[in-house]
Amino acid sequence: MNESIFILQGDIIYTKEAGKFEICENGYLVCEQGKVKGVYRTLPFTLGGIPVRDYKGKLLIPGLADLHIHAPQYSFRGLGMDMELLEWLNVNTFPEEAKYRELDYARKAYEIFTENLKKSATTRACIFATVHREATLLLMDLLEEAGLGTMVGKVNMDRNCPDYLSEGSAKNSAAETVEWIQDVEHKKYKYTRPILTPRFIPSCTDELMENLKKIQLRYSLPVQSHLSENISEIAWVKELCPQAEFYGDAYDRFGLFGADAPTVMAHCVHSDEREIERMKENKVFIAHCPESNMNVSSGIAPVRRFLEEGLHVGIGSDVAGGTTENLFTAMAHAVQASKLRWRIQDESLKPLRAEEVFYMATKGGGEFFGKVGSFEPGYEFDVVVLNDSRLKHPQYLDIQKRLERMIYFADDREVEAKYVGGRKVL
Amino acid sequence: MNESIFILQGDIIYTKEAGKFEICENGYLVCEQGKVKGVYRTLPFTLGGIPVRDYKGKLLIPGLADLHIHAPQYSFRGLGMDMELLEWLNVNTFPEEAKYRELDYARKAYEIFTENLKKSATTRACIFATVHREATLLLMDLLEEAGLGTMVGKVNMDRNCPDYLSEGSAKNSAAETVEWIQDVEHKKYKYTRPILTPRFIPSCTDELMENLKKIQLRYSLPVQSHLSENISEIAWVKELCPQAEFYGDAYDRFGLFGADAPTVMAHCVHSDEREIERMKENKVFIAHCPESNMNVSSGIAPVRRFLEEGLHVGIGSDVAGGTTENLFTAMAHAVQASKLRWRIQDESLKPLRAEEVFYMATKGGGEFFGKVGSFEPGYEFDVVVLNDSRLKHPQYLDIQKRLERMIYFADDREVEAKYVGGRKVL
Incomplete structure (x- = not known):
């Protein structure tokens, strides 16, 4: 499949910056060595004779990046949605995650997760597994086979x-983590990378955090965790770490807040100005998870503020705080939540627009994986082909309108083909 | 299809009251003369020999009632979602609705609308058409053919x-309305009824409202309209009707607020205590439209308060303020919005639970159509058969959990069969 050069023809739409679509109707998207060579209205003479894959009348968009999803929680997505975060963790999450000690159960559950993620428009994802080393490797095997570009973390608690x-x-948590990383190295995955995953401050002792910092430096690992999600969680962190200036500082004190390694923090619903400033300094990526923030009654993150500050903001489905791996739905929720925030909480922050949430779900989050999420030359050739013909309409719709509809309606039925780094995986 | 007596077998779940599911696993749901005869764990001897339709392992739920949907706006669902209500009406809605003057366009658009409504889990709906008499009749013809139980209104403006x-x-608006009603009478529809539809106070003069009251009394028509949706709209109504005590009073002064006829008002996001009290006195039905209230930045209605007061509350998709006719999605939005309202706006009103929004989408709104929305004996035999096998899971799930998942995930793929008043329409 990894032909060195090939061309897709279709209705191309993507963003270089938040808030502005780039559109090429019935254009050509050229892949060379797994990277975008360019977008062309008419094919250059030099590309004559190269086979063109015909997706005429279909939308070609960059693959979507899910910056925050819990694979073991996929089994109870849409269930037990009547609790706030901390109760929800104890009642729903922990008992389910414990089942992944059993590899048979883990395989059954992770196969469903991987199959559905593969069918979705997601090409890249930052994934939490559980504390279990073996089950985490099993998940990574499945994801590697699916051909998605992922970072997967064995959780520390x-x-x-x-x-x-x-x-x-x-000590044990650190030792398990090192063993897991060494196992991963032996696996020689092409598309699946380990990411350090302290669950969140309340579940990691100072000693563990110190150990994780050493591991992070030794193996040059990126980091993912949770930040300033829910009011009761934040109060708890304050109790646990009275010396920290703010929640993010509790990570930063251990060097696990972006200073030395790419780091993504989920939620940031209640980040204050100091935390925002620190995230900016440390180039922390924010995984905005609007549906989860509704479902476990966390609130609505000030995403407009993050964008204005020039922070890196992507989208996370946060299954099973969020119910679905479908990032189109997450984009719609991001727009909707921002409108409620504007109306009810703070009129100074204007609602998000389609062009902004689309950017966040593509290039905004994609950059955590390198040059991912755009069709600018040199970007990874991550492409989703959307066939939007299921959604009938009586009037003419231009490409931008068709894409806006996708944000509200697209699911796996619309995903006709998918390329990751030039490889056709679907 | 309208056999006088038949039986469905499956996993039965419904609500008699808000907040409590009635469940009968692998039970029997008996239809007699288009009405529910009863739910049985084991079939009574007297029903021996009656054919049983096998939906074993599938969920049998009451049909859903959509208390507020605009058929002509279906064409632009999910589009132009960057505006508040009044701007949105002028930019998106009015230009599109004007097209329904042309019957060819109306047929093309209304066929798509009707086809999708038929495939959904909705069995009953209160529908706004446009001001156009002929296109409204055409819509009613299509809905009658689809076999759904609907009330359809030619809009007045x-x-x-x-x-x-x-x-x-x-004068002209009233005359057109009378002519439309007489046309409807000639059609002798079985399942499709006219409903009086002043668009909202800003688009109807006092003289028109007086005329509509006369028409309402003469033809014994129910009424549907909009109420206290958006802050700028409410301010405008106050300007237009300085004599009205509150928005709802502007309808009530003309006798069009439930005093003489079943009346459903969409939204009630900003209803104050006086308006809530009047709705209670006049037995006004509220169509809660949570997605629309997010999309056009209206806010979040105090639904918990309505339920506590014992008001009639149902769910409306409000396409195209809402994007989808899928009332499962509307239920999920109702839960999610109520959580944000609790977190951000008013902690005194607890979030809504699955058992409550399901009640609202079935019996709560269904009662606007008579005995609809429950499986209690004597209720209309409105049944949706949901096949939830698409949503794989590794663990055992009981019926209540399976239904909760449906709220978050079900779409037309899950709707395997549908009965309206005992007729199988799908």
Whole structure:
């Protein structure tokens, strides 16, 4: 499949910056060595004779990047949605995650997760697994086979979680993590990378955080975690780390807040000015998870503020705080939540527009994976072909309008083909 | 299809009251003369020999009632979602509605609308058409053929709308309405009824409202309109009707607020205590339209308060303020919006639960159509058969959990069969 050069023809739409679509109707999108060579209205003479794959009348968009999703929670998506975060973790999440000690269960569940992620418009994802080393490797095997570009984390937890799920001690948690990383190295995955994953401050002792920092430096790993999601969680962090200036500082004190490595923090619903400033300095990526923030009653993140500050903001489905891996739905929720925030909470921050959430779901989050999420030359050739003919309409619609409809309606039925780094995976 | 007695077998779930599911696993739902005869764990001896339709392993739920949807706006669902209500009406809605003067366009558009409504889980709906008499009849023909139980309104507007859409004068608007009602009477529809539809106070002069009251009494028509949706709209109504005590009073002064006829008002996002009290006195039905209220930045209605007061509350998709006719999505939005309202606006009103929004989408709104929306004996036999096998899961899920998942995920793929008043329409 990885032919060195090939061409897709269709209705091309993407963003270089938040708030502005680039559109090429019935144009040509050229792939060379897995990268975008360019977008052309008419094919240059030098590309004559190269086979053209015909997606005429279909939308060609960059693959979507999911900056935050919990694979083991996929099994209970859409369930038990009557609790706030901390209760929800204890009642729904921890008992389910404990099941992944059993590889048979893990395989059954992770196969469903991987199959559905493959059918979606997502080409890149930052994924939480569980504390279990073997099940995490199994998940990585499945994702590698699916051909998606992912970063997967074995979760670390050594406090404030049920005994049946705790790793017991900082030492054990760190040792398991090193063993997992070494196993991953032996696997020689092409598309699947490990990412350091302290669950969140309440579940990691200082000693564990210190150990993780050493591991992070030794293996040059990126980091993912949770930040300033829910009011009761934030109050708890303050109790646990009275010395931290703010929630993010509790990570930063251990060097796990973007200073040395690409870091993505999910939520940031209640980040204050100091936290925003620190994220900017440290180039932390924010995974905005609007549906999850509704479902577990966290609130609405000030995304407009993040964009104005020039922070890196992407979108996360946050299954199973969010119900669906479908990032189009997440984009719609981002727009909708921003409108409610504007109306109810703070009129100074204008609602998000389609062109902005689309940017966040493509290039905004994609950049966590390198040059991903745009069709500018040199970007990874991550392409989703959307066939929007299911959604009938009586009037003419231009490409931008067709894309706007996709944000509200597209699901796996619209995803006709998908390329990741030039490889056709669907 | 309208056999006098038949039986469905499957996993039955419904609500008699808000907040409590009634469940009968692998039970029998018996239809007699188009009405529910009863739900049985084991079939009574007297029903022996009656054919049983096998929906084992599938969910049997009451048909859903959409208390507020605009058929002509279906064409631009999911489009132009960057405006508040009044701008959105002028830029998106009115130009599109004007096209329905042309019957060819109306047929093309209304066929798509009707086809999709038929495939959905909706069995009953209150529908706005446009000001055009002929196109409204055409829509009613299509809905009658689809077998859905609907109330359809030719819209009235004689002020504050573009000339190309205005009915010109109160007299003309009233005359067109009478002619439309007489046409409807000649049609002798079985399942499709006319409903009086002053668009909203800003688009109807006092003279028109007086005329509509006469028409309402003469033909014993129910009424549908909009109420207290958006802050700028409410301010405008106050300007237009300084004598009205509150928005709803502007309808009530003309006797068009439930006093003499079943009346449904969409939105009620900003209803104050006086308006809530009047709705209670007049038995006004509220169509809660959570997605629309996000999309056009209206806010979040205090639904918990309505339920506590014992008001009639149903769900409306409000396409195209809302994007989708899928009332499962509307239920999810109702839960999600209520959580944000609790978190951000008013902690005294607890979030809505699955059992409550499901009640609203079935019996709560269904009662606007009579005994509709429950499986209690004597209720209309409106049944939707949901096949939830597409949504794979590794663990056992009980019926209530399977239904909760449907709220977040079901679309037309899950709707395997549908009965309206005992007739199988799908």
